[in-house]
Amino acid sequence: MNKSKLGLPIGTTLDRFIRRKEEEFSFATGELSQLLRDIALAGKIINKEVNKSGLLDITGGFGGKNVQGEDQQKLDVVADIRFTRALKNGGMTCAIVSEENREIIHLNPNCRYVVAIDPLDGSSNIDVNVSIGTIFSIYKRISPVGSPVQEEDVLQKGTEQVVAGYILYGSSTMLVYTTGRGVHGFTLEYSLGEFVLSNDNITYPEDGTIYSINEGNFYTFDSWVRAYIEECRRKQMSARYIGSLVADFHRNMMKGGIYLYPNTVKYPEGKLRLLYECNALAFIAEQSGGVATNGNQRIMDILPEALHQRTPLYLGSPKMVKKAVSLIPADTLIK
Numbered sequence: 546m547n548k549s550k551l552g553l554p555i556g557t558t559l560d561r562f563i564r565r566k567e568e569e570f571s572f573a574t575g576e577l578s579q580l581l582r583d584i585a586l587a588g589k590i591i592n593k594e595v596n597k598s599g600l601l602d603i604t605g606g607f608g609g610k611n612v613q614g615e616d617q618q619k620l621d622v623v624a625d626i627r628f629t630r631a632l633k634n635g636g637m638t639c640a641i642v643s644e645e646n647r648e649i650i651h652l653n654p655n656c657r658y659v660v661a662i663d664p665l666d667g668s669s670n671i672d673v674n675v676s677i678g679t680i681f682s683i684y685k686r687i688s689p690v691g692s693p694v695q696e697e698d699v700l701q702k703g704t705e706q707v708v709a710g711y712i713l714y715g716s717s718t719m720l721v722y723t724t725g726r727g728v729h730g731f732t733l734e735y736s737l738g739e740f741v742l743s744n745d746n747i748t749y750p751e752d753g754t755i756y757s758i759n760e761g762n763f764y765t766f767d768s769w770v771r772a773y774i775e776e777c778r779r780k781q782m783s784a785r786y787i788g789s790l791v792a793d794f795h796r797n798m799m800k801g802g803i804y805l806y807p808n809t810v811k812y813p814e815g816k817l818r819l820l821y822e823c824n825a826l827a828f829i830a831e832q833s834g835g836v837a838t839n840g841n842q843r844i845m846d847i848l849p850e851a852l853h854q855r856t857p858l859y860l861g862s863p864k865m866v867k868k869a870v871s872l873i874p875a876d877t878l879i880k
């Protein structure tokens with residue numbers, strides 16, 4: 546049998562893997578394991594909807610706007626409902642912060658976990674059969690269990706995450722997560738309807754040859770970003786940009802590369818959201834050997850001030866990120 550580095554066979558179901566690894570959770574009561582299983586279950590349901598989206602009338606605009614003023618896709622809304630329902634019914638979550646909701650969603654105050662989630666990221670790719678993803682972070686609340694959830698419970702630094710992960714709805718569907726002890730990847734085995742271990746202890750290559758950035762914004766970037774891109778071009782690196790953060794991240798983690806979403810004229814604070822997009826990927830990157838920074842601060846050290854706060858993001862192989870941020874002029878304060 547093909548054994549993984551952890552001694553568990555490749556093909557072990559996520560369920561069994563979580564049970565075997567329960568001792569990894571610092572406060573192993575089984576609640577976190579259940580919560581992770583709830584997310585996986587909702588992911589399988591979303592996966593079904595994503596797969597048949599061309600057949601049903603669920604692609605395209607919903608007609609509404611999310612809190613960022615962006616058009617909501619029907620599948621964005623569907624995914625938000627599915628995850629909220631799964632977390633509510635699972636009974637382990639006291640509150641959710643979601644890209645699709647302006648305010649905190651309060652669930653059972655007798656629970657101790659807060660979930661920050663982007664239910665369906667890369668929404669501009671939904672209609673065109675291109676990879677999309679779900680991103681999630683789990684935090685332990687600070688205020689006492691049983692009391693109403695406070696802002697301080699959700700505005701925690703990324704360093705406080707107890708679990709982070711993503712689901713990639715790509716050429717195959719994968720769930721990748723970390724509890725702070727390595728990064729493990731599970732592929733959805735369709736005939737079983739189960740996520741099974743396919744990539745354990747994933748290692749982010751120290752260096753790489755892929756750079757991922759929306760180069761259409763070239764002239765709106767700071768000069769140091771333009772200089773970095775020009776260097777990538779001179780070195781004939783590969784430009785790869787899907788426009789779905791999870792897919793771009795996953796490829797770069799597997800092959801070695803850098804993802805950049807700098808501040809631009811349109812997005813002076815950067816586009817990506819700290820709580821439910823950047824922190825989870827930063828945790829996974831660091832756990833696998835990568836780096837995540839906003840240019841002058843480690844992403845996970847940023848103390849969030851608002852639920853939907855944005856940040857510039859430079860994420861990837863340590864050597865590449867180090868090179869990129871070394872070009873930032875000392876007197877430039879990047880937000």
Ligand code: AHM
Nearest residue numbers: 665666667668669759788789790791
């Ligand atoms: P979304 O949450 O509205 O889907 O936006 C986030 C997405 C990321 O997945 C992706 O990396 C980025 O926005 C792409 O932005 P752009 O189209 O400006 O390059």
Ligand code: MG
Nearest residue numbers: 644663666667
């Ligand atoms: Mg998003």
